[in-house]
Amino acid sequence: MSEEPFQLAVLIGSVRKGRFGPTVADWFVGRAEQRGDMKVDVVDLLHTEIPSADFTSRVGATDAFVVVTPEYNHGYPGELKLAIDSVNREWHAKPVGFVSYGGLSGGLRSVEQLRAVFAELHTVTVRETVSFHNSRVNFDEKGDPRDPEAVNAAAGVLLDQLAWWAHALREARAARPYGT
Numbered sequence: 001m002s003e004e005p006f007q008l009a010v011l012i013g014s015v016r017k018g019r020f021g022p023t024v025a026d027w028f029v030g031r032a033e034q035r036g037d038m039k040v041d042v043v044d045l046l047h048t049e050i051p052s053a054d055f056t057s058r059v060g061a062t063d064a065f066v067v068v069t070p071e072y073n074h075g076y077p078g079e080l081k082l083a084i085d086s087v088n089r090e091w092h093a094k095p096v097g098f099v100s101y102g103g104l105s106g107g108l109r110s111v112e113q114l115r116a117v118f119a120e121l122h123t124v125t126v127r128e129t130v131s132f133h134n135s136r137v138n139f140d141e142k143g144d145p146r147d148p149e150a151v152n153a154a155a156g157v158l159l160d161q162l163a164w165w166a167h168a169l170r171e172a173r174a175a176r177p178y179g180t
Ligand SMILES: Cc1cc2nc3c(=O)[nH]c(=O)nc-3n(C[C@H](O)[C@H](O)[C@H](O)COP(=O)(O)O)c2cc1C
Pocket: 014, 015, 016, 018, 019, 020, 021, 022, 070, 071, 072, 073, 074, 075, 101, 102, 103, 104, 105, 106, 107, 135, 136
């Protein structure tokens, strides 16, 4: 069955000077774009006004999200929380996946906190996560993962799960309004 590609937004949650986030995001966007079943919009919070009508309408026009997040002191970036909280209904009944990175924990504590936040916004968070511990040493100077096999496989599973939900929920939203 051929289906209309769905719209994926990849949110870059880190805005710090000297940040590593875009390297991780670029790799993931490459994995998503090679599939052909989704159109990818990169939302870099460093270059996005929050709150703004533009951000709200970009979230509204999106079928599925992947949040690329680091971990700072066992939490996710404050700017990411501001962005999430600046929008409400536009998140509803849509899937969210996570790609995390950090030191030893690989950003997984940020992901678990974000799952609780996104539940409040009526999203579905997908189980599979891609995480990079000690991220700077696990990418080479070209910006590619040094051990691509495992992370490419994890990204594939994450995108498969996200695609299933994106199609299912897009059909469901078209069939009847999501009631809250
Ligand atoms: C203020 C600060 C706090 C950090 N706290 C953690 C932490 O609690 N756990 C962890 O695994 N890594 C931690 N790190 C490492 C970062 O996750 C890592 O440097 C990552 O590259 C940060 O993302 P960014 O470069 O895109 O900003 C911290 C880094 C900074 C700057």
